[in-house]
Amino acid sequence: MDQAQISRPTIKKSLWRFPVIDYTAHPIYRQPGAKTGFNDTIAALKQYWPDYFAGMYRYKENRKRIMKHAFLHKRSQAPSDLAEFEESGVLIRRIDQRFIEDLKNRLNEIIGFDMDTVDIDGQEVRRYIHFANEDPEIERLQFEMLNKHDFIEIAKHYTNAKTIDMAGWKIRIQQPNTEFKKNLFADVGQSVPETNYLHVDSSFPGSMLKMVLYLGEVNGSNGPFCYVPGSHRLNEPIWRVIARRVNHKSGIQSWDPETRERFMRLPAFFRHKAEFGNDILPNSELAQTLLKHEIQVTSDVGNFILFDNSGMHRGGLVEQGRRVCLQWTMNALG
Ligand SMILES: [Fe+2]
Structure with missing residues (x-):
């Protein structure tokens, strides 16, 4: 991955609308000829409405x-990189290695172990260490790197926020695991498609931005962060924006056989997922379009990423080695 690939045209040139998956025609979700009874749909809707109304309220607010x-x-004065961020939904920047080492040393002191060598237990796919960034040294380092790239000003302009709240930090340590997002369809003997784990987050567009800082080397095989530039601006009707997020939060988008069946009892217009990548048919035109536009952020391109989490993204699918990164959120307030 080089700089030229990072600046390729956004997906808006190929797609206008946010893609919709036809679950009725999906071989894993619906056997040929199978149908959901009317009473099953009514029962599913009865369960669904409270969550959907709550989602509508959150969306409206x-x-x-x-x-x-x-x-x-x-x-x-708009920050100079705002236009780039509005166009692509992602900024990839660099924080120098000396700075990263200082930050890591302080973080290691706070958590009480070395994040590069700690045994995270073979069973654990990823380990999150949550903490509030109340340490003055961390606070100072945080603002130094955010200000270096104007990220706070960009976030304020982008989300129309009066103030930005830095939500708690998460150190994420990941090692290869055969389970994580890989065996979703094991019950029917199917492997996940190449677009697996591609998703949008369940927060509403414009309510927050996310950041990732690589604390170690990230290459193509230890779970690089990936983004589809321009996907945050694809058009989608409001009810579908809400349905995706509600289905994510309520757990009805899961991939086990029972939840798949429950999902199929919903009327087709509610069948949309935030994590839709697992359900895209392999080699379909949609899969090819998304993969063609997706960029992979490896350390040689940059190590500090700001992204709109309502655009398509994924990361942490570690095949080899370990990925250590810091993730945090900027919530729009006011
Ligand atoms: Fe995400």
Whole structure:
């Protein structure tokens, strides 16, 4: 992966709408000729409505906040990288190695072990270490790297936020694991497609941005972060934006046979997932389009990533070695 690949045209040139998966025609989800009874659908809807209404409310509140401050930052000078971020939904930047080492040393002191060598237990796919960034040294390092790349100003302009809240930090340590997102369809003897784990997050568009900082070398085989530039701007009707997120939060998007069946009892217009990549048919035109546009962020391109998490992304699918990174969130407030 080189710089030229990072700056390839966004997916908006190939796709206009956010893709929809036809689950009725999906061989894993629906046997030929099978149908859901009317009563089953009614029962599923009865269970579904409360979650969906809660989702609608959250969506409305978020939109209200965005609209209220539509002109908040219009008169101030826009950060120079804002246009790039608005276009692609992702910025890939570099923090120098000396700085990363200082940060790692302080983090290791706080967590009480060395994140590069700690045994994370073969059974564990990933280990999260959550902590509030209250340490003054961490705070200082955090603002130094955010300010270096104008990330806070970009986030404020992008989300129309009055203030940005830095949500708790997560150190994520991952090692190869045969389970993580790989055996979703083992019950029917199918492997996951090449687009597996491609997803959007369950937060609503414009409510937050996410950041990833690689604390070690990341190459093609230890789970690079991947993003489909421009996918955050694909059009999608509001009810579908909500359904994807509600289905994620309520757990009905899971891949075990029982949940798949429950999912299929929903009317087709509610059958949308935030984590849709596992259900894209291999070698389909959609799969090829997404894979063609997806960029893979390896350490040689950059180690500090800001992204709109309502765009398509994935990461941490470690085949070999260990991936250690820091992840955190900027929540839009006000
Ligand atoms: Fe995500």
